[in-house]
Amino acid sequence: MLDQKSAGLSITIFFCQQLDPNQDVNRRAVEGELGDQVRFFPMPCGGRVDSLHLMRALESGADKVYLVTCPEGACRYREGNTRAQKRIAYTQSLIEEIGLERERLESIVASADTSVTIDELARELLAREASIGHSPMKGNKQV
Numbered sequence: 001m002l003d004q005k006s007a008g009l010s011i012t013i014f015f016c017q018q019l020d021p022n023q024d025v026n027r028r029a030v031e032g033e034l035g036d037q038v039r040f041f042p043m044p045c046g047g048r049v050d051s052l053h054l055m056r057a058l059e060s061g062a063d064k065v066y067l068v069t070c071p072e073g074a075c076r077y078r079e080g081n082t083r084a085q086k087r088i089a090y091t092q093s094l095i096e097e098i099g100l101e102r103e104r105l106e107s108i109v110a111s112a113d114t115s116v117t118i119d120e121l122a123r124e125l126l127a128r129e130a131s132i133g134h135s136p137m138k139g140n141k142q143v
Helices: 023-037 051-059 080-097 118-131 136-140
Strands: 011-016 038-043 064-069 105-109
Touching: 011 051, 011 118, 023 038, 023 118, 038 051, 038 118, 051 064, 051 080, 064 080, 064 118, 080 105
Parallel strands: 011 038, 011 064, 064 105
Antiparallel strands: none
16 A cells, blocks of 8 residues: 555556566556556557657656666567667656756666566555655646
8 A cells, every 4th residue: 555645646657568468457456546646558668668758748747757668688679678768868858958857757677587567566666756746747737
């Protein structure tokens, strides 16, 4: 269960579909439990995410945006992890230019040692983000 500090924070998670074979069921369980606090965007590869996707998530009111990729060397498209890291770094520089903290975007490379389920990961990420605070973009939501 989440603590009081993380209540009200919202995160967006872009993730490689290969990480969790049961991601549809696990994702829906978390979405049902936490509602708008967490949003998932499964992708065929983490390397397919674009800076525009990441920026749009922040613009839509996410307090923090994560990109979760498969373990190093396990990408079925070979270079997806590398592309994803470069896009995160580029987008972090862009959001710094507009006055947001680069920590609002984070890339996570899944561990090859353990299997990760997307629901466990989402709960863990929400619990640790109590310190980030709300995004200044929250008041600027556009439809």
